[in-house]
Amino acid sequence: MQINEAWAKLQRDADDKIIASLPLVDHCLDVGAALTAILPSWAPYLEAAAGRPLTEQDRARLIVLAVLHDLGKANRGFQARTDRSRPPIGHTGPVAALLRDPVLKQGAAAGLLRAIIADWGVVDHFAAVMAHHGKPLPEFGPPPMMGVPPWQDHVRHWIAVDGHDPGRAVVDLVEAVHARWPLAWAAGPGLPDAPRFVALFAGLVTLADWLGSDTGRFPIAGPHGAARDGMRHEQAQAAAQARGLLPLETPSAISFADAFIHAPRGFQTAAADPALGPVALIEAETGSGKTEAALWRWLELRRQAMVDGLFFALPTRSAAVHLHGRVNDMLKRVWGADAPEAVLAVPGYWQSGDARGQALPGYAVRWDGGEPGGAEDSRWAAERANRFLAARVAVGTIDQALLGTLPVKHALFRASVLARSLLVVDEVHASDAYMTGLLDRLLDHHVGVGGQALLLSATLGAAARATLLKTPCPCRDEAMAQPYPALSGRGAAPHAVAGAGAGKRVRIAAEGLIHDPAAIAARAVEAARAGAAVLVVRNSVADAVAVAQAVAALADDLAFKVNDVATLHHGRFAPDDRKALDQAVEAAFGKQRIAGGRVLVGTQTLEQSLDIDADYLITDLAPIDVLLQRIGRLHRHARADRGAHGEARVLVLRPSARDLTPLLGKGGGGHGLGIVYPNLVQIESTLRQIEANPEIVLPRDNRRLVEGALHPEALAGVAREGGTAWINHAAERAGGTLAEGQAATRIALDLSQRFTTLVFGEAGEAAATRLGARDLLLDLETPLAGPFGRAITRIALPAWMVGRVAPGEAPVRLDDHRFQLGERRYVYDQWGLRREG
Known part of the structure; x- marks a missing residue:
């Protein structure tokens, strides 16, 4: 076929012959219609970022800028891609050449664009639009101090040849847009230029481009021109509705009991108070109902139009898989047959609601009903990891949220679509400075655009709490005196709330067996023979495998099994097997478990969110906040069949020599000490707390134990008492901890800075890899x-x-x-x- 005007998309047949083309003007207007459809949903967050309400002219200008996103496709190099043998010339970076080359910028096309940029004050906004493929472009950044500008090689693609002037197509596009949105060109103040506003807009342009590029709703073959206008806006609205991008009303009559099938207890309804501020914190023991409190806060904030979506971020994939079903069931109880589906935001799972997907070639997904893409695109957000945060409701891992603050592709999209959601971060710990630093930066931006967040923790220390809530860190005595369980936030000081019920008494002993998997297995089997459900948690996969194999060899009848095969629980299983593992864990160790001895071995995947109810815990030594999380798996539910294990007991595995000084050398002593948990001052401080407190009561002693082991004053005291080697290690780790926090701050995107100064590079990819997101x-x-x-x-x-x-x-x-x-x-x-x- 003959193509006589600038095109944006091509359709080819099985023989690679072009059979249809979509005019550039039409595609750009499709994207404008898409932004028009979704803009009301994100307007409150744009206004919060801007610091003022958006006028109708502001909205018109934002839509016009989004429409111009693909104007670079007019360049000759891109248009030549009708021939597959021609080099693949892009269409975003080349726009900088049109604006900056001394000759090209004198032309009519550049004149129109430069007038828009100058009159509306949108230098950064225009760069943000051209970043719609996922990251800022160097062509729109500051010019290099020396050398060839990054846009220089694109100049040749804008030069008229043989009567073909690519600038003419740009003029046609601008004139078409001007005719459609004349208000944008009327006299008026410039667009808001707050950096967070521009960054939020950048992500929304990507969303609009993805919606407007859906060839199922906006077919390449036509209709085109004026005949497309009615279809364009109808399809944009339908696409936004189907994909859950338009507001959804919360049934007003739904009570807590309706949503969760039980009456609220303790703090669960108090946690919904908006006076806690944009970043709220629930500190309560494991098993106290923090999850239901978080979901109830979401429903109440929805009723007040403060949020729309929900992203529940957990520390592990197993925890996310487990919680997903609970959240999805709650949605069905609240909304009935019209309930939105909760997306499982874990790469490789493809689950939306109860439906399971299967990957097909070309990034398509086949769902349970057999239809690619799900019914009316409703599962669109579940099909690609970079879309997860666009779901109205998603349950996933914390790395998916943190990717919105790292300089990696589509970070701006992730952060922007997250703005409308309550961000719930579960299992926030005190002992990881790097993760705290990344989370702090994410919260800064989320709150900066009007977002809401809720942090959940059983073991958060004063220093981390002060960082995340932007409050001074109290001294150790004051920190120990803080109430627990407690509610607090950026709008409220900690105040005591009722917990889940009576305290749990736990006896703790430490022995030097961490190096001996056979001895560990023997202890576990001995307890299981006496009828105990035994949980063994190790700091590394290799150590966990060694103990699981030893248990199977010693007492195959007591080993944890899936389909009669002895195994263990950790994160290195295929998705289908992980689901089978989780189901088997909850059957053998959950609330409905059958009485009788058995041994389950695993890693940190067992300490978080799975509904495990063990009688006896054997665990590697770890920082006290981690140990308390593991102890939370003991006696989780009231039972009358524990027999000799009616009292919760813990065996903490330490090195054979009580003196940990030899571990201070490079690499520590193995078993996660010095590697997984590099701060050995924290480890020594924790061990002292265990030795000094052979019997504890939770949650009564939680705050005292955490601050007694991890408060900066406590750690300084341990180092001083240990002598020179410990003082040196403490100084090194203090520097390391500071460096970890600074590394997070240095790597994470600072979206309070001008858009044209943002740089994405290898550091972001390295950070994403460290999170496990790569x-x-x-x-x-x-x-x-x-x-x-x-x-x-x-x-x-x-x-x-x-x-x-x-x-x-x-x-x-x-x-x-x-x-x-x-x-x-x-x-x-x-x-x-x-x-x-």
Whole structure:
């Protein structure tokens, strides 16, 4: 076919022949219609970021700028892509050449654009629009001190050749937009230029572009021109509605009991008070009902039109998978048949509500009903990880939220769509300065655009609380005197609330067995033979596997099993197997478990959010906040069948020598001490607390234990008493902790800065990898034989496990349980994924 005008999209047949083209003007107007549809949903957050209400002219100018997002497709290099043999010239960076080249900027096209930029005061906004593919462009940043400007090579694509002037297509586009939104050109003050406003707008342009590029709703083949106008706005509204991007009313008559099938207890309704401020904090013991309190706060804030969506961020994938079903059930109780589906925001799972998806070629997903894309696009946000935060309701891992504050592709989109949601962060700890630093930066931006957040913790220390709530850090004595359980926030000082019920008495002992998996297994089996449900939590996967194998060898009848196969619980299992593991864990150790002895071994995946009710805990030494989280898995529910284990007991595994000084060398002493938990002053301080408190009562002693072990004053005292080696280590770790916090601050996006100064680089990718957000999802053409009876077609390979791999290289199956990727070989069996050899 002949293409006589600038095109934006092409449709090809099976023989790669062009059979239809979508004019540039039409596609750009489609995107304008999409932004028009979604703008009301995000207007409150744009206004909060701007610091003033948006006028009708402001809105018209934002829409016009979004419409101009693809004007660069008019350049000759892009238009030549009708021929597949031509080099793939882009369309965003080249716009900078049109505006900055001394000759090109004298032309009519550049004149129109430069007038818009100058008259509306939108230098940064225009750069934000051109970043709609996911990150700011160097072409729109400050000019280099020396060398060739990054836009220089694009100049040639705007020069008229053989009567074809690409600038003419730009003029046509601007004139069409001017005719459609004349108010944008009327005299008036410039657009708000607050940096957070511009960053939020940048992400919304990406959203509008994705909506307006849906060829199912905006077909390439037509209609075009004026015939498209009615369809354009109708389809944009329908797409936004189907994808959950328009407001949803909360039923006013729904009570707490309706939503959760039980009356509220303790603090659960008090936690919904908006006076707690834009960042609220619930501190309460594990099992006290913080999850229901968080969901009730969301419903109440929705009723007051303070939020629309919800993103529930958990520390592990297993925790997210577990909670997803509970949230989805709550939605059905509140909204009935019209309930939105909760998206499981975990890469590789493809679950929306009760529906399961299957990946198809070309990024399509086939859902349970057989329809790609879900019914009327309602599962659109569940199909790609970079869309998760656009869901009205999503349950996922904290890394998905933190990617909105790291300089990685689509960070601005993630942060922008998150603005309308209550961000709930579960299991916030005191002992991780890096994560606290990233979370602090995320909260700053979220609150800066009018967002709401809620933090949940059983073990948050005073220093981390002060950082996140922007309050002074109290001294140790004052910190210990703070109430617990408590509600607080950026709008309220901590105040006491009722907890879940009576205190839990726990006996704790420490022994030097951390290095001996056989001895650990023997202790666990001995307790299980006496009828106890025993939980063994280790700091590393390798140590957990060693104990699980020892338990299976010593007492196969007591080992935790899935489909009669002995195994354990950690994060290196394929998604389908992880679901089977979680279900088996809750069947064997949950509220409805059958009495009788058994042993479950795992890692940190067991300490968070799974509904585990163990009688006896064996755990590696770790910082006190982590230990308390693990202890929360003990005696979680009232039971009358615990027999000899009617009293909760914990065995803490420490090195064989009580003196931890030898661990101060590089790398620590293994078993996570010095690596997983690098601050050995925290470890020593925790061990002292355990030794001094062989019997504790929770939640009564929670605050005293956390502050006694982790408050800066407590850590300084331990270092002084330890002598020179400990003082030096403390200084090193203080520097390390400071460095960790500073590293997070240095790497994370500061969206209070001008958009044109933002730089995305390798540091952001490295940070995303560290979070586990860059794990490699491998599709296995020939499935592995799964250990629990299900073929494994997809598995996540942790980024740190990946060796040298050629671009596009696929994994090769070696046998039922082994595969190779690049230079490395891997084993996947009942003990999970690990490198061979």
